[in-house]
């Protein structure tokens with residue numbers, strides 16, 4: 001079975017793919033100090049808890065934090081006796097290579113979202129991902145990542161407000177009853193909620209105008225459903241898009257190597 005790992009700057013998600021469906025999905029905070037042994041204790045305990053046998057023999061990793069890749073490679077080698085595919089490394093092929101500035105670095109999560117979204121929807125897409133950053137990935141007609149937008153993430157913005165202003169507390173993101181808040185928390189929640197609804201709407205409108213063609217907008221990341229309550233922002237929301245993209249890239253590499261033989 002295939003272990004798909006999506007390491008973001010905040011959270012790391014492990015999902016086990018049996019070739020047809022995800023058997024289980026586990027989430028932990030991203031910490032670059034965590035060792036292979038620590039990953040395995042956490043993983044095997046929860047797999048047992050969920051009653052899923054550990055039969056991992058393949059692994060694919062997308063990591064926006066380069067330092068964690070070393071320990072994940074050790075995990076693959078020591079516990080699953082395999083060599084992982086690492087998105088963004090030269091030996092991990094992409095179905096459609098990105099078309100960006102020469103030597104530009106594209107976040108592996110954005111390449112994975114592109115592959116996953118193109119597989120499901122075909123081309124001319126915008127993928128909006130609400131993670132540590134709020135990213136917009138523009139996918140061309142032929143399925144290549146051709147650029148996008150990086151805005152500060154929702155939780156990051158809230159944290160920044162709280163850290164910078166002595167009188168502003170930590171608040172959760174939620175859709176406020178009204179736009180005009182009548183207390184500090186309600187005012188902050190309105191600023192974040194309606195601010196991000198406007199940000200997403202405004203950026204998508206401008207991307208569509210710049211591309212001068214119809215495009216499908218796909219929302220992903222934990223907060224996509226919440227923000228779609230504020231306006232029609234997405235044609236579709238797919239929470240498993242990154243994990244799906246990992247299975248697509250894995251399959252592409254496997255088929256390519258089989259054809260080479």
Ligand SMILES: Nc1ncnc2c1ncn2[C@@H]1O[C@H](COP(=O)(O)OP(=O)(O)OP(=O)(O)O)[C@@H](O)[C@H]1O
Pocket residue numbers: 007008009010011012130131132133155172173174220221222223226
């Ligand atoms: N109402 C909410 N308020 C605050 N956070 C929320 C709310 N609903 C979901 N979340 C959080 O959204 C996050 C969704 O995870 P997602 O994988 O999309 O991004 P992330 O883990 O924050 O970022 P990254 O992938 O960059 O590490 C989770 O951490 C979840 O706790």
Ligand SMILES: CC(C)(CO)[C@@H](O)C(=O)NCCC(=O)O
Pocket residue numbers: 008009064105106107108109110131132133135150
């Ligand atoms: C923007 C983030 C942090 C979003 O996870 C990640 O994709 C990243 O580190 N990207 C590198 C820069 C880029 O994608 O252009």
Ligand SMILES: [K+]
Pocket residue numbers: 008109129131221242
């Ligand atoms: K993510």
